[in-house]
Amino acid sequence: MIKGLKIFDTPEILAQHLSNGLQSSINNSPGNFFLAVSGGSTPLVVFNKLAHPPYNDNFQWEKTHFFWCDERCVNADDPESNFGAARRTLFNKISIPKANIHYIHGEAIPKDEVVRYSNEIQKFVPSGENGLPKFDSVLLGLGEDGHTASLFPGKSLLFTYSNIAGVAKHPLTGQKRISLTADILCSAKRITFVVTGKGKAKVLSEILLDLPAVKNYPAGIIKSISENIDWIVDKEAAFYL
Ligand code: 6PG
Numbered sequence: 001m002i003k004g005l006k007i008f009d010t011p012e013i014l015a016q017h018l019s020n021g022l023q024s025s026i027n028n029s030p031g032n033f034f035l036a037v038s039g040g041s042t043p044l045v046v047f048n049k050l051a052h053p054p055y056n057d058n059f060q061w062e063k064t065h066f067f068w069c070d071e072r073c074v075n076a077d078d079p080e081s082n083f084g085a086a087r088r089t090l091f092n093k094i095s096i097p098k099a100n101i102h103y104i105h106g107e108a109i110p111k112d113e114v115v116r117y118s119n120e121i122q123k124f125v126p127s128g129e130n131g132l133p134k135f136d137s138v139l140l141g142l143g144e145d146g147h148t149a150s151l152f153p154g155k156s157l158l159f160t161y162s163n164i165a166g167v168a169k170h171p172l173t174g175q176k177r178i179s180l181t182a183d184i185l186c187s188a189k190r191i192t193f194v195v196t197g198k199g200k201a202k203v204l205s206e207i208l209l210d211l212p213a214v215k216n217y218p219a220g221i222i223k224s225i226s227e228n229i230d231w232i233v234d235k236e237a238a239f240y241l
Helices: 011-027 043-048 082-090 109-123 182-188 198-208 212-216 218-225
Strands: 005-008 035-037 064-068 071-072 137-140 165-169 175-179 191-197 227-234
Touching: 005 011, 011 035, 011 043, 011 064, 011 191, 011 227, 035 175, 043 191, 064 082, 071 082, 082 165, 109 165, 109 175, 198 212, 198 218, 198 227, 212 218
Parallel strands: 005 227, 035 064, 035 137, 137 191, 191 227
Antiparallel strands: 071 175, 165 175
16 A cells, blocks of 8 residues: 555546645635645646636635746746646636735746745745745646656755755756755645656656665655655556556
8 A cells, every 4th residue: 555645547537636635625724725836737637627617616716825836937928837837727717816826937037036936935835843934735746757846866956955946957958947945845734746647657656666766756755755745646657556
């Protein structure tokens, strides 16, 4: 039995389960709810679900504060933009205060944006016992190389024990990114890895079965540190489990 693992027949059913969970966590939260989401294609299934009945009008959006785990250093209108994708699939379709959407300014000078975004997180997100901002929920994806957010294997931006975010570079494309550090991700009350598709089956099995390759995977390192992780996956991604 793998701790925190839930397997769903399809991404659609997975998205429904995740939406139900988020709705109850947010609506039952005594105060504001601080959520950090990832980019890429996987979250879009969830955003699309949240943008339609029964979720769009039943979430207490005024209590929900969206942040990003990472962002590509591009304009919000660029097809690569994680915020741009979330705006198109979700924010343009729900009534959420604009002040609750704390997106990373991909168009800014990366090192300056790291400072601005880190300050914004510290201003809004209450700190935990370790003095770091403590998100209520972090939704993470998984790359086939074991990356998550924009924490790539072998790169320095994993643990800094001081910064909240940093500038990363995609190892293949060289694209600059801004990413939360593993420190912050691991400080969250709850981390949910959302993994779908056959392409992720090998890396997911390596991580969940603690195979030797895992020690280089940022997602595996996070798994080895945080006690509060759910793995919400579809049957295709769970092929080898
Ligand atoms: C990003 C994401 C990244 C993503 C994985 C999985 O900005 O690209 O934060 O970490 O979660 O690469 O991407 P898919 O969901 O597209 O497979």
